[in-house]
Amino acid sequence: MIDDAVLRTTLDRALRRGGDFADVFVEQRRSTSIAMEDSRIERVQAGTEQGAGIRVVCGLSTAFAYTDELTEAGLLRAADTAAAAARGGGDGASIDLRERRVGEQVVTIPPDSVDMGRKVDLLRAADAAAREESAAVRQVTATYAEGIQSIIVANSDGTLARDRRTRVRAFVQAVAARGGEVQSGYEAPGRASGFELFDQPVLTDAAREAARRATLLLDAEPAPSGTMTVVIGNDFGGVLFHEASGHGLEADHIAKRASVFSGQMGQLVASPLVTAVDDGTLEGGWGTLRIDDEGIPTQRNVLIEEGVLTGYMFDRLRARQDGRPSTGNGRRQSYQHIPMPRMTNTYILPGESTVEDMIASTPRGLYAKRLGAGQVNTVTGDFVFAVTEGYLIENGRITRPVRGATIIGNGPAALRKVDMVADDCGLAPGTCGKEGQAVPVSVGQPHLRISELTVGGTRVAGVQL
């Protein structure tokens, strides 16, 4: 994309008015998406975004500029802008770049080598599978998406690193209707891999699952309200930990004392049944990277071990502030954004209970088999999540499906109330937003039980609406 010599000149220019550190992030991203709705192709979009972001750091202050022009002139202009905005001393010593070689992602079938027709066929199969699953299905929306991101990171410490990240994903939504009732189900499998993901029937399986859930909800009754025991499903259920605790373990929130976990290192912050990790190295994980967006190899970081807080997630800036190495969590949405500490694949490790025991030992509660997206206040740890597939637990048995439930609570408080962790850990892909920047991540966990949580349903105890 760009010559090493140009990168070196750019770094020299960026630091010419001083600064502790500078880096250049060069990116090219080619994306394609195809959407099918009502069994017809609705939208085909494809394109290229490319550019470079240049950062000059002085102490804890960052000056940043970016350009869409991947030419020497474009990069030098951005370097001048960043240098002009940078405040502070340092010298402009010449930089010797040394390439840090890391392994490449294994991609068997590059998605951009696959004919559009085959991608459309996948969507047709998904559409048909959802309709075949349930006669109540009225509409199916299925989308295929691929992205190939190529990056180069060069910095004033002399690091030069490259990576190519290929990801494929599909989204399917099924809408079921009966009488006046309308409900929908949604699934979105994805993997950091090539088109070989679809050698398995992942998309048709997802379509059936979405159709099954939409149909199930037609017969669901309004969820109850109040405080009760809640069993959270595995895989995407990990979004609860991600939102309500993971963000609070990012080193920028900690440094700013804007996290409930500030100053808690080494302390018991969760039930001793909880061990949680962030692992950027997992093969095929949606949040997997060989190097982060600051050129640092990713690693497996233990965040909480048997309930004790053992680690935060660092980028370069926060690691430097803390006098320690980065954990490989410096990520950015694109060349137009400044890196910050972000999660990769974050999950709770399996425990020793079984789902059967968990349900059987719950006299009354909610089984939140599938969660929707949520929202959290990182300062207080308060969260709210929709339950997109939920059931009542009565006398140790799963009884009736319920709909419209939300769970609401406080991250650290909920973590302390985890009283059972099952042995069935799984991961699911998601898109994480922070300060307006979206990055791909995985969330995950085994089934786990929280002894007490507030459930907000449309049915209030004692008052039938």
Next chain:
Amino acid sequence: MSGGPGLRFAETAARVLDGAVTGGAADAEAYVHHGAELTVKAFGGEVESLTSAESRGIGLRVFGDSRMGFAYTSDLSEDGLRRLVDTALAACRVNEPDEHAGLPDAVPDGDLDLVAADFDARSVEERVAMALELERLATTAVPEVRRASGAVYADERGRNELYTTRGVAAAFEATVAYGYVETIAERGEEMQAGMSFTYGRSASALDLAACGREAAERAAGLLGADRLPSRTVPVIFEPWAAASLVGTLASSISAEAVQKGRSLLAGRIGESVAASCVTLVDDGRLREGLASRPWDAEGVPTQRTEVIAGGVLRSYLHNSYTARRDGSARSTGNAARGSYRSTPELGPTNLVLLPGTAGPDELLARMGDGILVTEVHGLHTVNPVTGEFSLGIGGFAVEGGVRGAPIREMTVAGTLLDLLGGVEAVGSDLRFTFGPGFVGAPSVLVRSLPVSGA
């Protein structure tokens, strides 16, 4: 068109349109966005980051044989543009024919004054100082708030240009500036967060003092918050909370959702869908509205559309595609693009629940006992098809018309139609927030809603 700013990307667009026609397209449209941004983040009395950049990109739609193809790029080199044309034509070939696909008949006309004359008046240093000043104001307004998790000053000059093979060549610019701060209130071990923002078309329009004070008071006000028992009570939504809820109606009033059977308002035109004090308009030409524009994402002039008037559903929002598909409708100028990277979709501009005459205290007095909701969480969980919602809320208990103790970790539930029908009064205190487009609402008093807590 007349009176608009000059055309900066005419040559690039011409090359792309020519390429499309040469490649077999019957019609083509090139949309270019160019933006110049400055963003300053302050933390702890220092500049945490300063971003200064310009960016631009182009989105190309091609039409032929009743099909549409789309591609985008930020690579404006000769190779990049060639690839753009080839990709759009390839997409056109795999797409399915759709008799309603095509360019709109309406063309850009007229301009709106969306550029502040003094936009460039303040130096970068002065604007950097504004972020620092906002943080200082927010952390000195009330005793419980001594720090912020971040304060931001940002501004942008954006330019949109549109070119078609039917001779359209139009451009407009808009400027925007805003300040944003999130504060942290502390008492003992407890922390609460509060935010506020201020906006305008240039730095001089921002009220940093009011913004800082409000963020601080919001955080401090929530200290000591607790859960109340579950019950069904009257609820007042403060303007920002009400506006967020109004924003969730955007998908239901879209003609696209209606045509695809995904709207809870489908088939209800002319019927009463809300209390009679509810009037909802979409106004793409509102001067103070940050989503204002002279023409929409496909060049159709914007307008003021009454969506709900006196509780009666009057109109859906249309782009040229949904209007053609409807047969008897006309585009309301609501084609919207997230960026040059997407095709024109359908979305609101400035969506406003019109205010009434009652002040906030009058509404509180009228409610008597109930709950005042100042923030709602989990809006994305509202089911757009059924309108069912169950949202996290923060706010205050109200007794005898007087604001009392703060509440947290509670939820409010219902359906959007019940909510609209249950509106007893709207306040006079209209405020705007960012939603889909730009959304405004006053305080809204709702007769009764189930609130869950302890």
